[in-house]
Amino acid sequence: GNSVTQMEGPVTLSEEAFLTINCTYTATGYPSLFWYVQYPGEGLQLLLKATKADDKGSNKGFEATYRKETTSFHLEKGSVQVSDSAVYFCALRDSTQGAQKLVFGQGTRLTINP
Amino acid sequence: EPEVTQTPSHQVTQMGQEVILRCVPISNHLYFYWYRQILGQKVEFLVSFYNNEISEKSEIFDDQFSVERPDGSNFTLKIRSTKLEDSAMYFCASEKSGTRGTEAFFGQGTRLTVV
Numbered sequence: 001g002n003s004v005t006q007m008e009g010p011v012t013l014s015e016e017a018f019l020t021i022n023c024t025y026t027a028t029g030y031p032s033l034f035w036y037v038q039y040p041g042e043g044l045q046l047l048l049k050a051t052k053a054d055d056k057g058s059n060k061g062f063e064a065t066y067r068k069e070t071t072s073f074h075l076e077k078g079s080v081q082v083s084d085s086a087v088y089f090c091a092l093r094d095s096t097q098g099a100q101k102l103v104f105g106q107g108t109r110l111t112i113n114p
Numbered sequence: 115e116p117e118v119t120q121t122p123s124h125q126v127t128q129m130g131q132e133v134i135l136r137c138v139p140i141s142n143h144l145y146f147y148w149y150r151q152i153l154g155q156k157v158e159f160l161v162s163f164y165n166n167e168i169s170e171k172s173e174i175f176d177d178q179f180s181v182e183r184p185d186g187s188n189f190t191l192k193i194r195s196t197k198l199e200d201s202a203m204y205f206c207a208s209e210k211s212g213t214r215g216t217e218a219f220f221g222q223g224t225r226l227t228v229v
Contacts, residue, residue, distance in 0.1 A: 043222040101159035
């Protein structure tokens, strides 16, 4: 079946550090890949997505590239801010029609210290 | 900006009691979902709902769970007889279409505590 594996957390960095959160996936078809973020006390929000191989999703300085050859979708940001502290979830959706579920990784809690 | 709204934000219930978790999806969305997250674990799919019927359900979604869209706006999750292991954060989500690149919009969640 489909699955997503994320880098274990928690991750603690200093402001302006470089961030990578690893995500790899297993899927039977051609999935779309997503990063969702959950800020404290809030619901899940879409951060970025990519729908086919070699696509790069980007938003708020974050980037992730859909790598089919390594089945990965690592999240990166060049210079993190305190406001980036949140839980980050990698997810995939693998189907062609109908109401299809998201399959999530376990989430990575990120804390940025000033 | 339209958003998915869930109530209550926190519910405490005694084991064996029935609970109803409520969600108001975004108004022009057609696909609806419930997910849950047990503390420290993955966000897990429970059920998807389209055209007034269940499209898919997980093995977690057994006979004690049911969903309903009673009035065209609310989308509810009922747990008939709660167990301690039902304690989790429950997220409702909605989306305009069910294609694989579509963004799902999530509510802020209901934290259910079964005592």
